[in-house]
Amino acid sequence: MTAGTTALAATGLGKKYRRTWALKDCSLSVPEGRVVALVGPNGAGKTTLLHLVVGLLAPDQGDVTVLGSSAGTTRTLSRVAFLAQDKPLYDGFSVADMLRFGARTNPGWDQDMAVRRLASLDIPLDRRVGKLSGGQQAQVALTVALAKRPELLVLDEPLANLDPLARHEVMRGLMAAVAESGMTVVLSSHVVSDLVDTCDWLVVLNGGRVQVSGDIEDLLAGHRLLTGPAELADGVAGRLAVVDDDRTDRQATLLVRTGEGRPPLDPRWTDRGVNLEELVLAYLRRPDSAALPKPALARA
Template sequence: MAADTVIDCAGLGKRYRRSWALRDCRLAVPAGHVVALVGPNGAGKTTLLSLAAGLALPSEGALTVLGGQPPGSPRALDRIGFVAQNAALYPGLPVRDLLAMGRHLNRRWDEARALAHLEGLGIPLERRYGRLSGGQQAQVSLALALAKRPELLLLDEPLAALDPLARHDFMAVLLTAVAEDGVSVVFSSHAVNELEQSCDYLVVLGGGRVQVAGEVDDLLAGHRMLTGPTAEADRVAGQLPVVRDRRAGVQSHLLVRTGGADAPVSGSWRQQRVGLTELVLSYLRQPAASALPGPRGAVPPNEKVALP
């Protein structure tokens, strides 16, 4: 496994009874990024994060973290921070007691960092966790995770229950930690429209498989939206990998992968770059069957998918 990856999986699968949450998942996430893990409900996001945190075992395939460490091993646990969705912290305990628990359970604990984080946000240490606002609870969970001085921080839907102001504050603290400490972050999210301001690496899951993965700048540069006459759409679609195919009357719109250059199409077709939200939504609309595994950590090949 590569020494510069924080999550590396090959043929990874996880089954719960008769249902597969992940199947044949191949992915290599490089270190030093803020990674957005995106997908619809049931796509396998929480399962992948739980496997990487060592909270579950794969049913098939292999997964390592931090350059080859087995998830759940003592060395991995010391270097990974994990915040689950609706983090199950004790609602009846004061924040100060939660910090004390963290201090006793973690060998790399940074009490001063946690205190500075919470006091800077005006979160009272004597207040019971269950009586804090949703935004304050999220900040306490983040403070506990960052106090471990992790090399990899895993966050499962950290923004789901937060209002816009609390989301902004949470992401500001997170991105400051990334800038100051160089921590790698993988977070799952449904807030597609907010990804462009926070992440620089994208992984889209669908049907338990990786639909697309790569650095955001490379993905945006490698796709074009083509608009042209429907009479020529089959010919154009036969020349390029099509992510999304929309045909309406005499005009068609094809989102294609071009590898970073303009598409070689005739002058009757217009082409333009796409934004991150449009790119993500196009991959999310693909049927699970079209998610064909490609090179690890790269954009996988996809067949043409005609959508209404």
């Protein structure tokens, strides 16, 4: 796995359900070895994008390339693992049957790893899947995905419908596997706080379009939150790329994209760095004003 190659690239990707576009003009590029947070409000097109990536859907427009090949082909199927939102498993199968399912349908299946992982989670192999708790089912589904030994792991809302303890366990198990294998991970969520500690690449999807795609550290370093007198706000807004603009009669709070370094400002302004949640919220609040940060695309 060489650094600098592209795990995932979409160009002009679009998907239409009947007459509405669930995803439109979606272009992004994610380097290998990243843990990508795909965030956006409900209905933003996250699931559609992920289904296009794993080949469950075919695009109506543009194309998506996964690990250098088209999505959904024989070549990519064996290298990409997917955990769908409802964590589907065959209810009537025993846990051992689920592992056998994985072994029979995947050439690179790692049975030892799967058995070890389930043993460490105290999930009995002879138990019927339908009789497991929600958290255990999520762990079995994740185990099936991980034991495939994928180069790209795609998880659609992996933490949805899980209690806090199970969320923590799933995330910890996932991160351990990522650290061990170095695979690229794409996980979607509409809760940004779930992803803060684990992800290093951010993609913001809103209304079927990509708003942000970039390295999280670079993004945080490249945005600042300015607070100052409302009468000076227009001047600042004219000079800097404003993402979000929140004004009262006297005070203005601007989230701006500064690029490298701090912009020179009137001393009446205070400025500070932003955190991930503020950044995401700012973009989501302003679907029109936002632009795709160019450095992120160029770097990839």
